[in-house]
Amino acid sequence: MSNSAVAKWLEEIAAAKAKKAQAKEQQQQNQQQQQQQQEQFTTPTEGLQQQSQQIATAQYGIIPSYNLQTRKKQLCLVLPPEPRKPEPGECCGNDCEPCVNTIYWEDLVAHRERCRKLQMQFEDACRVLEDSENRGLESGSGVGGSVGKMEEGGEEERGEEEGEGEELEDKVELNIRSYRPFKVLQKRYLSENTLLVVCDLPYYSSSKKKMDPHIIMFHLLIRFQQPDGQYLTKAFTPVDISRLHKATWRSVQGQSNTSGDLGAVDGQGFEDRMAFLVKLYPSPHATSDMFRALEVYTESGGIGGDDVTNGDNSRNRKGVLFLRGPIQTGRDRQRNQQQQINNLATGLSQRKRIVMIAAGSGITPMYQVLRALHSQQHHQQHQYTPGVEQEERKKEDVRFWEANEVDLVYCNRTTEDIWLRQELQSIGVSRTEEEGEGAKDQKSEEGILEKAAELSLSLVRRTTVRIQHVLSSASTFSSPSSVKQVPPIQGGSHQFHTGRISLDLLRNTLQQGQDSHDHLRDNKEQLQILVCGPPLFNKDVSAMLTLLNYHDSDTCEIHILE
Ligand SMILES: Cc1cc2nc3c(=O)[nH]c(=O)nc-3n(C[C@H](O)[C@H](O)[C@H](O)COP(=O)(O)OP(=O)(O)OC[C@H]3O[C@@H](n4cnc5c(N)ncnc54)[C@H](O)[C@@H]3O)c2cc1C
Numbered sequence: 001m002s003n004s005a006v007a008k009w010l011e012e013i014a015a016a017k018a019k020k021a022q023a024k025e026q027q028q029q030n031q032q033q034q035q036q037q038q039e040q041f042t043t044p045t046e047g048l049q050q051q052s053q054q055i056a057t058a059q060y061g062i063i064p065s066y067n068l069q070t071r072k073k074q075l076c077l078v079l080p081p082e083p084r085k086p087e088p089g090e091c092c093g094n095d096c097e098p099c100v101n102t103i104y105w106e107d108l109v110a111h112r113e114r115c116r117k118l119q120m121q122f123e124d125a126c127r128v129l130e131d132s133e134n135r136g137l138e139s140g141s142g143v144g145g146s147v148g149k150m151e152e153g154g155e156e157e158r159g160e161e162e163g164e165g166e167e168l169e170d171k172v173e174l175n176i177r178s179y180r181p182f183k184v185l186q187k188r189y190l191s192e193n194t195l196l197v198v199c200d201l202p203y204y205s206s207s208k209k210k211m212d213p214h215i216i217m218f219h220l221l222i223r224f225q226q227p228d229g230q231y232l233t234k235a236f237t238p239v240d241i242s243r244l245h246k247a248t249w250r251s252v253q254g255q256s257n258t259s260g261d262l263g264a265v266d267g268q269g270f271e272d273r274m275a276f277l278v279k280l281y282p283s284p285h286a287t288s289d290m291f292r293a294l295e296v297y298t299e300s301g302g303i304g305g306d307d308v309t310n311g312d313n314s315r316n317r318k319g320v321l322f323l324r325g326p327i328q329t330g331r332d333r334q335r336n337q338q339q340q341i342n343n344l345a346t347g348l349s350q351r352k353r354i355v356m357i358a359a360g361s362g363i364t365p366m367y368q369v370l371r372a373l374h375s376q377q378h379h380q381q382h383q384y385t386p387g388v389e390q391e392e393r394k395k396e397d398v399r400f401w402e403a404n405e406v407d408l409v410y411c412n413r414t415t416e417d418i419w420l421r422q423e424l425q426s427i428g429v430s431r432t433e434e435e436g437e438g439a440k441d442q443k444s445e446e447g448i449l450e451k452a453a454e455l456s457l458s459l460v461r462r463t464t465v466r467i468q469h470v471l472s473s474a475s476t477f478s479s480p481s482s483v484k485q486v487p488p489i490q491g492g493s494h495q496f497h498t499g500r501i502s503l504d505l506l507r508n509t510l511q512q513g514q515d516s517h518d519h520l521r522d523n524k525e526q527l528q529i530l531v532c533g534p535p536l537f538n539k540d541v542s543a544m545l546t547l548l549n550y551h552d553s554d555t556c557e558i559h560i561l562e
Helices: 003-041 047-057 100-134 246-252 286-293 337-346 360-381 390-399 421-427 431-441 445-457 503-511 515-520 535-547
Strands: 059-067 072-078 150-152 180-191 194-202 218-225 231-236 238-240 273-279 320-328 351-359 405-412 464-471 482-484 494-498 525-532 556-561
Touching: 003 059, 059 100, 072 100, 180 273, 194 286, 194 320, 218 238, 218 273, 231 286, 238 273, 238 360, 273 286, 273 360, 351 360, 351 503, 360 405, 360 421, 360 525, 405 503, 421 464, 464 503, 503 535, 525 535, 535 556
Parallel strands: 351 405, 351 525, 405 464, 464 494, 525 556
Antiparallel strands: 059 072, 059 150, 180 194, 180 320, 194 273, 218 231, 218 320, 482 494
């Protein structure tokens, strides 16, 4: 071997060594970084997750190296890691779209396709390398484009895996395919068994685009990790608290909570944030106990702080909720949406009614619908400002649900159990009542303030909202419902029944107001029936609807939300 060849060879060895050292150093730095991030966002019991996270953020692709024995350049293929298979507790069992299992299978297919492509690229690159060596050319430079090209792993296979590696800054956005950590801004007990949890993300938030306005009923998935490491995943419906009644905020004022009473007391600054109303069941109840143990985020004790043990040994990060969504609630919603849009376009008038039948926490999707109806009417009331957005806004408005009449039957045990009582009270004020009751309320300054809040929330002008409360604790379950007109708070068109929801009550509600619309008989009535409550309630109401001959058809949509 000539001197120059030896020198070149030594040079190559030195370069290979330097490259190796550099790669090692880089790897160590990466590992350190990952460790730091995981210390921030994961719990020690998230072993599997940590493992997949480490692999997921590692680089992969076709990696060139130098073989000192053969004195030849060589290529090796590092394939990306397989997506992590969800554990049993990671599916909430509600047939969400997309389900965590669907996401996994999609990711697996994409992963296999990616591996197949990489394998082909690798084979091509090896052939090019071999050819160039055979031709005695300087190896490496002519080798296929993907040689030495390392790819960042993870993202495409698994979405942005779990979000654990992300900074918990304001920029964190909701993602439908993977869980992201969000700060808990506030946690308040509205009653003994009702918890309000406010998270640090805007009410309408999705990572890719502004939420589609026709998606009115949506929920998020909250994932906890239990002391034994098992996941617990449950669906919760965000509540728009931007118009929360002052009285509701007042009812939580001065409360101390388990986490040390942090955050604004009157909700100031949190109005546009995502909030959950959580029904708590007596302990031991896994989901409720997780919420009880949840803490409010603080700079010092929050992210990066110790794990929360709170006596029950739950090991979730302090002040953080892992959320995935938004998931459209129920299936086959808006089946007739296209037909409705067509009707609007052709000017065919249709009487539209929404009948909502809810129990307990089942009010949350109904409240979303009521709020959306309000927003829609708010938009329509105000003149569109000329500009490029005008057409777009019109289109969006058409896509909002519209209704001439809304009936809500809301079942609870006692008046104390009624969620969003003040807010519903405000919504249930019809236009005529607003005008008539107004003078009465203006007697006191307090009345004026309350009225202003109510008016801002009321569904004005075109929608009549009737609300009936059914309270079970006032009578035995077998006795027939007795109707009472009890205005529990002030004004409003709320009817109160005692007993349980009955066939008669449902029939009357579904047929309500039909006679006064004889002139519209020629036009079809478009009826949407929404049912949401505990499983048994949903089953009972479904059976009653069948008995009353209400089925899904062109003119009737029944949505059992579960
Ligand atoms: C789309 C969707 C949206 C939801 N939104 C909300 C929401 O906004 N707020 C909310 O609080 N919940 C909501 N839920 C319900 C929530 O996901 C949980 O199912 C609920 O908190 C009960 O927890 P669990 O499933 O662990 O109860 P499990 O123990 O599995 O019990 C299932 C059901 O049995 C009943 N039950 C259980 N224990 C008791 C008890 N001790 N006393 C009386 N009844 C009991 C309850 O009806 C409960 O829902 C929603 C569910 C779905 C599917």
